[in-house]
Amino acid sequence: RSMDIWHTAEPTKVIGDGWLGRAVRDLDPKGENVLTGLNLGRGLPRALSCRGVPVASVGNLESYGLFPDVREEEARRDTLNTFAQMYGGAEGRDAISQFIGETGSAALKGADILRTAPEKYSSSVEYAANPLAQSLKDAAQVMCADLGTRIYYAQHGSFDTHGGQLPTHNKLWGEVSSAVGDFMQDVREHGRDEETLVFVFSEFGRRIKDNGSGTDHGSGGVAFCIGGSVEGGLYGEYPSLKEHDQLEGDLHFNNDFRSTYSTILEGWLGLDAVPIVNGNFEQFDFIRKSKISHKLSGVG
Template identity: 40%
Template structure:
């Protein structure tokens, strides 16, 4: 790192707006411009929720009538009387009450038995597979959503076509060599320009940015306009030009639901605010971690499912109050499920097939596909019968309007989880 770059980052760092990646405040001038001349009015929005760690699908969508389930999990099996039944054979975990209510309203597609051939039980490799949609090879140059955005001239033209919120780094799924997708590492970056908090602190942060831009703007940068320092300077510069517009968006937004006090709920509330602001972002990506439940699974898993359900329920209620619910689809995934049998530590180990949820007014509600057999297993794991790329194909083609074959590398029959 050059001395000038270190100095500039040091001056900007106290403002909380600049990171090694592109942080939220540094990209909104393009978004504001895009909202005026590039975003499709009333365009559809996809919100991806990553359940990181390997969610226990068998305790999420529960085969409560299957004796094999109860036999394999003498301590972890959810009792039949607690299950939120959605068919005569399966039901939802009792902590998924808000999602169950949405299911009853026809707004949840439960896609069962989702996975891919020759499943990999490594978190890293399996997550790479889900993010790139390339199980057959290791190719981390771009992700499936990044490739989709490259098909859209609006995304190539600037603005913020997609945004990752609350992630440490840009998710591989959104990586593209042609489309700039920012990630917001913390809510502090958002609060700098649009959130609640101490106005004097925000003012000092903005002044820090102004001083850094003024000091480094006149002298140019190393290596010409494309250099890293110049990029960072311009990132800070557009932060300042976008503050007023984001402030207007924040002031105009009034939540139409009471959000739980959880991290996922906080992130989804910001997503709702940005959708209501009509800044033209088509894809949002958030993550909920902690699903690697090798020991003492029950309290941890129940808490995570409750966090997911409460956050998604409030999010969609909020959007409905603003007349936006018909535009938004929430899709959940996890890199793998868990094994059928519980382990000796009151937990479960890495498995294979699980389920995906597609949630929203545009979802074709119901339970899609049979629950995987719990007696016909592969290395102790339920087999998948639906390739995850079939769900991706449905989201791309039927919801976002992108052709799926250029994105996924070949044709996959879309799962019928989205209303046409």
């Protein structure tokens, strides 16, 4: 349920559309670019899901595409033509057939565009070998290809450490640090650090007291915003550890997560945040004002 809340920006009821999916919809209301939003990983996170909004999911950019095992050019062309005919002409079909047709057509179009990204990319940065670093390398390649992608999403974990927390967190945070560090070095090398914002979040925190070698789910947490246009600092008060200030044994959060979302949506992506987060929330001032077209990279 906590993941639903963070991914949809709706804590009072269960809804299907994610906040970033709604952002993609508003960034490209006519659906002209099937790559406005891009997930680097398998499946589609709830945050990027939105009815009628195509979002590509890429497990590995180097091998991404339709029928990558068909290598002979003429056979591949025939296979892709058959696929296009199968999913084309969605008008006049029932709703389910139309959805499947539109999804197939979007996949074909997105795959055709994305296959050009690695060819246009060169960098002196050697990314770490962990999965998050490789996902962010893929994001950098797409970004440098100028395909019009505005939102990139990747995930890493699991940080759900009910046991063995110290060694697990030491490994995971080392991987996050090296991955984000490599990515920022790469976009800086390409002169894009001021147009890139990395937003790192987890859908729940940990409790104050341990349960032996780990901790259970807690309410208080932290999020990070990283980039060349970010005003560094701590936004919000550090929560008190005093027992009478705790929330049933948890840290008491003092920033509404939708305030952070609203700041990113309006201050970074130039959107009206109210219909996306379903309300008007106080915003922070961690984004420097500029006229640059911005990209958002999210790490969940």
